[in-house]
Amino acid sequence: MTRDPEAPAFPHPHLLGIEGLYPWEISCLLDEAEQWVEAGRRARKHDGRLAGLTQINAFFENSTRTLLSFEIAGKRLGADVVNLAAGSSSLKKGETLLDTALTLNAMRPDVIVIRHESSGAVALIAEKVDCPVLNAGDGRHEHPTQALLDALTIRRRKGRIEGLRVAICGDILHSRVARSNFHLLTALGAEVRAVAPPTLMPAFVERLGATAYTDMAAGLEGADVVMMLRLQLERMEGAYVPSTREYFRAFGLTRERLRAAGPDVLVMHPGPMNRGVEIDSAVADDIQRSAITEQVEMGVAVRMACLDVLTRARRGEG
Numbered sequence: 001m002t003r004d005p006e007a008p009a010f011p012h013p014h015l016l017g018i019e020g021l022y023p024w025e026i027s028c029l030l031d032e033a034e035q036w037v038e039a040g041r042r043a044r045k046h047d048g049r050l051a052g053l054t055q056i057n058a059f060f061e062n063s064t065r066t067l068l069s070f071e072i073a074g075k076r077l078g079a080d081v082v083n084l085a086a087g088s089s090s091l092k093k094g095e096t097l098l099d100t101a102l103t104l105n106a107m108r109p110d111v112i113v114i115r116h117e118s119s120g121a122v123a124l125i126a127e128k129v130d131c132p133v134l135n136a137g138d139g140r141h142e143h144p145t146q147a148l149l150d151a152l153t154i155r156r157r158k159g160r161i162e163g164l165r166v167a168i169c170g171d172i173l174h175s176r177v178a179r180s181n182f183h184l185l186t187a188l189g190a191e192v193r194a195v196a197p198p199t200l201m202p203a204f205v206e207r208l209g210a211t212a213y214t215d216m217a218a219g220l221e222g223a224d225v226v227m228m229l230r231l232q233l234e235r236m237e238g239a240y241v242p243s244t245r246e247y248f249r250a251f252g253l254t255r256e257r258l259r260a261a262g263p264d265v266l267v268m269h270p271g272p273m274n275r276g277v278e279i280d281s282a283v284a285d286d287i288q289r290s291a292i293t294e295q296v297e298m299g300v301a302v303r304m305a306c307l308d309v310l311t312r313a314r315r316g317e318g
């Protein structure tokens with residue numbers, strides 16, 4: 001489908017996932033984020049276009065990067081930012097998720113950012129509130145701003161996404177980051193590989209356009225980008241790997257293993273990282289190849305873009 005030049009470049013009320021977005025909608029958000037990368041490197045970073053707007057960050061699951069990043073993004077744009085942190089909400093007292101959503105909505109926020117441990121919870125809340133909702137990660141489902149910041153990092157480092165060979169390695173079964181990245185990278189024309197032990201390889205990867213590899217060396221062969229994922233023990237019931245030591249031996253990213261990849265391979269990790277489990281410190285800290293801290297920087301820019309674009313209609317900017 002081609003883009004209607006009369007329609008807004010991002011014609012959605014919420015950002016709940018990457019699945020279903022057209023390539024130009026993804027590119028629109030990436031293009032919008034570019035200005036905020038430059039702005040973030042200036043001494044004075046304040047913009048003010050969200051002045052007077054209230055942003056609630058409701059995080060029902062732990063976070064360091066995403067929560068801080070959304071808070072910084074909202075503040076740089078001038079919004080009044082309020083955080084509802086994991087563990088401190090009345091869900092702990094038996095309130096239902098929908099009652100919590102109605103309570104948040106009654107405070108008349110202009111945008112709500114939600115992280116929740118259950119897949120689909122963010123979409124459920126979005127149906128009940130009167131403002132844009134951004135998904136900051138729901139269960140195993142999606143983490144759209146993570147995929148966008150990953151794409152921005154790749155695009156800035158490699159100059160393109162189309163035609164790149166990207167190996168996503170590790171606990172794919174439990175990963176919302178992998179799922180959002182499969183949708184995004186295949187939409188933008190990358191060749192995507194899913195590299196995992198059989199116990200952590202979901203049946204759906206081929207349907208998402210990725211090729212499955214259960215051998216790490218074969219999966220890394222000629223890769224332009226290697227994206228490592230941690231073992232998401234909090235989402236596992238029972239053991240999926242014999243031990244973390246055995247896992248590192250077979251699937252940990254070491255310098256030796258990385259030799260199979262392309263000469264200018266970019267190493268990425270969404271964090272939090274478990275050194276010595278899925279990635280060796282020598283690779284994580286390799287300033288030539290590792291883009292891990294750059295991903296964090298791109299996260300603020302991408303979230304500023306998403307907050308700006310999704311609140312335009314409320315600000316009378318169509």
Ligand code: CP
Nearest residue numbers: 063064065066270271
């Ligand atoms: N990448 C990511 O979502 O990290 P946090 O869990 O710290 O937000």
